[in-house]
Amino acid sequence: MISLRGVSKIFDNGFTAVDKVSLEIKAGELVVLIGSSGCGKTTTMKMINRLIEPSSGQILIKGEDILKADPIELRRNIGYVIQEIGLFPHMTIAENIAVVPQLKKWSSDQIKKRIQELLELMGLDPDTTARKYPNELSGGQRQRIGVARALAVDPPIMLMDEPFGALDPISREQLQDEFLKLQATVKKTIVFVTHDMDEAIKLADRIVVLHEGRVIQCASPREILRNPANEFVRDFVGADHTLKQLSLIKVREAMQSDMITLYADESIPAAMAKFAQGYRSMFAINRQGIVKGYVNKSDINPLQDGSINQYIRTPFSTISPDKSLKEALTLMIQRDAGYIAVVDDHGTLLGVISTNSLHRLVGEPYLEAEREVREIGIL
Amino acid sequence: MEFFNYFFTRYEQIGRLLLEHVEVTLIAVVLAVVIGLPVGILITKNETVAKIVLYIVGIIQTVPSIALFGLLIPIMGIGNKPAIVALVLYGQLPIIRNVYTGIKNVDPAMLEAARGMGMTGLQILWRVQIPATFSIILGGIRVATVALIGIATIASFIGAGGLGDMIFRGISTINFNMVLSGAIPVALLALGTDYGLALLERSADPMQKSKKGSAHKRAQDQGGY
Incomplete structure (x- = not known):
């Protein structure tokens, strides 16, 4: 679905944020990019919708080189969720969700139906929520709207940049659980950025550990916990990796x-x-x-x-x-x-x-x- | 009592001067917005240009109005044309500055989300940046309007008409009833405009948007989105 082939990003100031990263992401897979700040995880993700242009290398989506595509059209077909959510405060919840469908010139009936559907999917009451403004919702509800907005035109790919990072631990757990259930039904190809190993273990099909712009290890959560590739990964996983493994195994x-x-x-x-x-x-x-x-x-x-x-x-x-x-x-x-x-x-x-x-x-x-x-x- | 007699026997004249005053101010405000809004938006693209433009409109603001009128007479003569030009110049600082700072201070997360969703630069401007800063822009227009109502009073010196006529004639003939008949309506005009525009400004503030008030009605009118 998404292939990164020797992708690098060197910023104008000479800083190499991403260094020859290659990655194959299968359709329906939830891949978590993890690492400490400055490891290149967000940069790697943002190159997939060309919010950041790669310096070298190739990124293919469904076999097509995205650098040859129109970036505006590309982004409209990739769901995007960020930590600060970025809901528009001057628009109602319905208007916020309608942004991309409107950009893609959907009919207003179609948009209305989709808003209804998405709010139900997110466990929110469409009748009361649609007309509210973002500042009338709780942090958890706002983040659900952020996800709903990204799902609006049913894009096959979603990019998520620490979407639950700003929430309190209880809402975070709850949203992670809901998100897993949602993913089981919608089966999107997801690139998810976090610095929280517990979150990565809980959500990921595959975890990609990045350090100084390079991929250190790319494996299933269980594999990462059992066989960390090196000291760095072992440290990152934490001393309680045995306990973390327990959360992955069903009774x-x-x-x-x-x-x-x-x-x-x-x-x-x-x-x-x-x-x-x-x-x-x-x-x-x-x-x-x-x-x-x-x-x-x-x-x-x-x-x-x-x-x-x-x-x-x-x-x-x-x-x-x-x-x-x-x-x-x-x-x-x-x-x-x-x-x-x-x-x-x-x-x-x-x-x-x-x-x-x-x-x-x-x-x-x-x-x-x-x-x-x-x-x-x-x- | 004497003042009220004076006032009511001349209400037609006062009303005519009030209309003149409003007309001059309104034309100047509209022109100031038409010029200031695009300038304020354009200078957000370049820091250096922004600094220069804000510096120039800052300087204009420091020139005393009576001096600026004086400077314009040799070029444009007297009447309400030079007055309107001067007023437009005075209106630039609050408008340009508010448009510029408003757009510059739009939450970067909102811009990133907008870009990530595939909005073009113009779409981001019209659908995100301007609506999100609408109350700040309105604030600049309010400050400009109130200031221009005051400056327009002085503009009667160069033949712009308006309530300034009564004030200046009253001063030169030591007729305090005449002074007050000009001064009180001008003060009320300024206060009323300030209050009205402040209400408008508050209703446009995205942080104030909730179920109550006009924002909700608007959402209902649009059938929920």
């Missing part, structure tokens, strides 16, 4: 589903036989697979009659398989639990997340051999 991927469980109506000898394999505790389920609680081996009196039902302990922690491991770990710390039951919406036990499973995924390999503790039905 579903990490849970262990081959654990041994007890039935709530199982007899005590049968249960003791299962514990004899070396476990300290197990989850108890009913015959439909719904988890009822857990049983500790030490609680059981082997001489007692009846089922193990009497030994089932509650409450216990559960998590949905679609949550991230970061959320699972947070829950473990909060509840002081060594393991959490992974259950679906009906309460059916799907698997277990334990500190062991976290280690297995993100821990250093040599630690694994030392983990001999047998937990909740998992070896």
Whole structure:
């Protein structure tokens, strides 16, 4: 979709902002350019809509050299969102969104329909919002309008320059989540600039780390966290890269589903036989697979009659398989639990997340051999 | 009491002079805007030219009006033509300066967004820069208009007519009723114009735009966008 081939930018004062950057961006891909200030990330992005002209190299969009295209027409077909949003204060929200469609000479009916559509897409009430002026909206709402305006003519490509940078952390998280959902439906090719690694990890299909105008590493968020290319990337990722990795992995991927469980109506000898394999505790389920609680081996009196039902302990922690491991770990710390039951919406036990499973995924390999503790039905 | 008698027996004359006064001022303001607006816009393109132009209109402003009228008599004679030329010159500083600073101070983020969306230079000027600074431009026009109402009073010295006629004739004949009959309407004219234009200016301020007031009505008239 977008190819940068040996693109450089040397400013008039001799400063080399971008130094022979080559990059292939696929259609529908969300690529995040990241680096500290002055690394050339914004310059690289602005060369794609020719707000900055490259000094050398080639930029192709769908195989066509953009330096041969009309820059005005080029920009009208590329959505553009900036940190300061740049909404026009003298225009209503509807007028702001209508700017590019009007430049492209859409009919007023078409524009009206599109405004309605976009405001709904952004989760704003079209009837009340359309007539407001930008200064009547909150920062988060304004940024949503900024995105809506960039989407107005449904451009295949979007350039976003720290679009959530000026928001408070809560609105930022919220807008990032909404943005990911939006991207899943609109599937734009997006070049996104940020200096916030957490944001990059959360949003990116691919992260491009830039330093002094050069590409240092270009890889998936997981790859960047696992194998930073050098000290610089390692530092940039931060000392908490292991924790950051957890936010990228879904509970579903990490849970262990081959654990041994007890039935709530199982007899005590049968249960003791299962514990004899070396476990300290197990989850108890009913015959439909719904988890009822857990049983500790030490609680059981082997001489007692009846089922193990009497030994089932509650409450216990559960998590949905679609949550991230970061959320699972947070829950473990909060509840002081060594393991959490992974259950679906009906309460059916799907698997277990334990500190062991976290280690297995993100821990250093040599630690694994030392983990001999047998937990909740998992070896 | 004596003043009111004087005033009402001469209201026709006073009314005629008031109209003359308004006419001279209005022609001068319109011409001053027609010249000042493009000059103010053009000088935003070049810092050096801007400095020179602002310096020149600054100098014009410091020349006492009576002296400027005197300078224009040998060239243009007397009457309201030299008066209007002088008034246009005096109107330049507030208009050019406000247009220039207004456009120069448009939020750079807005300009970047406009450029990034594919507006041409002219579209940015007409659809972003001028509307966004409209209240500042109006502010310059207001200051110029009020100043010109005052200066037009002195212009009656060179035969421009207007309420200045009454004031000067009253002074030379030591007729204070006559002085006041010119001075009070001129003062009210200046104050009223200032107030009216200030209201207009506030309604054009993008930061004041909200559901209330004319901005909202305008949005409704346009059917929502």
